[in-house]
Amino acid sequence: MIVGTAGHIDHGKTSLVRVLTGVDTDRLKEEKERGISIDLGFAYLPAPDGSVLGFVDVPGHERFVHTMLAGAGGMDFVVLVVAADDGVMPQTLEHLAIVDLLGIERGIVALTKADLVAPPWCTHVASEIGRALSSTRLASAPVIPVSVVTGDGIEELRRDLFDASRSFGRRAADGRFRLAVDRSFTLTGTGTVVTGTILSGRVTTGDRVIVSPSGLVARVRSIHAQNRPTDSGQAGDRCALNLAGDAITKEAIRRGDVVLDPELHAPADRIDASLRLLPSEAKPVSQWMPVRLHHAAAEVGARIVLLEDEALIPGAEKRVQLVLEAPIAAAAGDRFVLRDVSAQRTIGGGRFFYLRTPARKRRTPARLAQLDALGLAEPERALAALLDGAPGYVDLAEFARDRALGHDQMAYIVETLGVIRVSAKYDVIGLGPATWLRLQRSLLASLEAFHAENPDLPGIGLERLRLQLEPRLPAPVFLSVLQGMARAGDVALDGAWVKLPGHEVRLTPQYERLWMRMAPLLAGAERFRPPRVRDIAGLLDVPEPDVRCLMKLMARMGKVDEVAHDHFFLRNTVAEMVQIAGRLSAARAKGEFTAALFRDQVNNGRKVAIQILEFFDRHGVTLRRGDLRRINKYRLDLFRMSADAATPAASIQGREASPVGRPDFKSGRGREPVLGGFDSHSLPPRLGSAG
Ligand SMILES: Nc1nc2c(ncn2[C@@H]2O[C@H](COP(=O)(O)OP(=O)(O)OP(=O)(O)O)[C@@H](O)[C@H]2O)c(=O)[nH]1
Ligand SMILES: [Mg+2]
Secondary structure (H helix, E strand, O other), X not given: OEEEEEOOOOOOHHHHHXXXXXXXXXXXXXXXXXXXXXXXXXXXXXXXXXXXXXXEEOOXXXXXXXXXXXXXXXXXXXXXXXXXXXXXXXXXXXXXXXHHHOOOOOEEEEEEOHHHOOHHHHHHHHHHHHHHHOOOOOOOOOEEEOOOOOOOOHHHHHHHHHHHHHHHOOOOOOOOOEEEEEEEEEEOOOEEEEEEEEEEOEEEOOOEEEEEOOOEEEEEEEEEEOOEEEOEEEOOOEEEEEEEOOOOOOOOOOOOOEEEOHHHOOOEEEEEEEEEEOOOOOOOEOOOEEEEEEEOOEEEEEEEEEOOOOOEOOOOEEEEEEEEEEEEOXXXXXXXXXXXXXXXXXXXXXXXXXXXXXOOOOOOHHHHHXXXXXXXXXXXXXXXXXXXXXXXXXXXXXXXXXXXXXXXXXXXXXXXHXXXXXXXXXXXXXXXXXXXXXXXXXXXXXXXXXXXXXXXXXXXXXXHHHHHOOOOOOHHHHHHHHHHHHHOOOOEEEOOEEEOOOOOOOOOHHHHHHHHHHHHHHOHHHHHOOOOHHHHHHHHOOXXXXXXXXXXXXHHOOOEXXXXXXXXXXXXXXXXXXXXXXXXXXXXXXXXXXXXXXXXXXXXXXXXXXXXXXXXXXXXXXXXXXXXXEEOHHHOOOOOOOOOOOOHHHHOOOOOOOOOOOOOOOOOOOOOOOOOOOOOOOOOOOOOOOO
């Protein structure tokens, strides 16, 4: 447990820590000379149960409140020090407000210098303290009169601290590792050492860590936790880490930096938060008001953006956005304190709840609902609420990172909520089970409707389909969903087209009738020199554009190929000509043949023969060198002969978009979403396993 002091200047904080631990934490020359604390002091007290209490002694001077704040960030328990001869003073109240804003709810009041006053006066000051505490989390904290001169009350105080430490136990260490740096120095023979309190998770020697926000990479060479050498430290421990790394020096790391798990490194400079304005403030918060923001051991300039129409008045609490002058390494749920720009008073404080705030659309209803969800402290409830709201999906990697959640914690939450995970290139997003079903249903319904309206199109464009659906997923995620559904046989992907698996392009009845008349013109003896679009139009007495349009359609279906402009050959004729060229090539020395030889085989005149060969060249079927060509045996199959060679029209008739492989939502049988654990390697989820 980390015990921190708090209280007005000269009230006896450092003296108390000294009698409790035997350590004089006023080490600096200036501190000795002036008789006041300037920097944070650290000391340790072994408890009878074998645990060690860490002490953070803070300065009481009004000019060092920022230093007090840097120390207060790591406290589990506060000893509020009030001198009996002086009573409640300005920094008594300010420090009390700060520990309250930081959510510290365990503490004791040490009524110091009890030797200087008569007992009735002690009682009087105690009631004054009771009034100051009444509106805070420490309302029921005991008040113990003590004196470092007579030793009165010291044993009782020490016993109470041990009891508190025992009942406090340890902070949960299941999140990812974060340590708020309060000191950085060089130790001869050791190198760069940083100290601070572990805010979450655990650290082990050999771990790779990042110093945030600077992004410097380091390795943990050795660890002291609670003043003892060890291989690992965990949440709530005060630690000294010996860090090694290319750019790691004592100057490169500063108070306020956070050493963390590399996964968590994502500094934030625009943060959604809840803010409580202290009742002691004279004026409401104004829009874009400048402040000093204190978070863990960091301090940075910031502006307040009000999100709601009413003002934030003293004593009230509201959602705001904090726009920071420089990014910090924060986590959602962290507490912060705001002071005025001239650093003279504490204004208020609260909790962060979203670290990736957009600069625009701050006040839309959807965004405000999202903020409500983000404001929920419990990760599971927050994720459930986020999944329920707009935009209908959650970036799971970001959610876990910004709450410093460990792999197991996140896996548990994902499983409990039945979240469907979709991994794409850089994202892992999650959808609620109901949203997932709805999405797939509407996706299939959209395809069905599209096919019904456009039987002559192979499918709908991927992007067009994406824009039709709710939730509108990011493009790479949507592709991943489609690929998963394609693997499951629920949809078919064909380049940029999406279709239902059984869908075949079907001609309108008019086109079908036209094709029945056209097809014979392309087949038979004339198949190597079929009529061109204009000729066909003339022969059949139909408008030329109709012929061209139908040809293009048939080409998309793979029934014909446009060998030269407006000159279409049946696919099977093309396949036959490839074989002819192949045979020619095989019969020749070096496999090379001339255009004339080919023309003799297909007997269609020099011009057309050359157009065909050039078509082959373009598709890599033939390789040309001067007047000679050879066959590229790897491309022989490019224009494969189909089984229904004789009657192309027959292949179009009688093929319905078959319902095979389509999900049966009504029965629900075997349609459980398949869900991997929380890891970035799992496959995109499927609509359902067969069966
Ligand atoms: N008589 C008496 N004097 C005390 C007691 N505790 C502290 N003092 C004296 O009060 C003065 C201030 O004590 P510190 O412990 O330095 O006070 P502090 O709260 O740490 O002061 P800052 O860190 O500067 O805020 C010193 O001269 C102490 O000797 C006490 O119980 N009785
Ligand atoms: Mg002191």
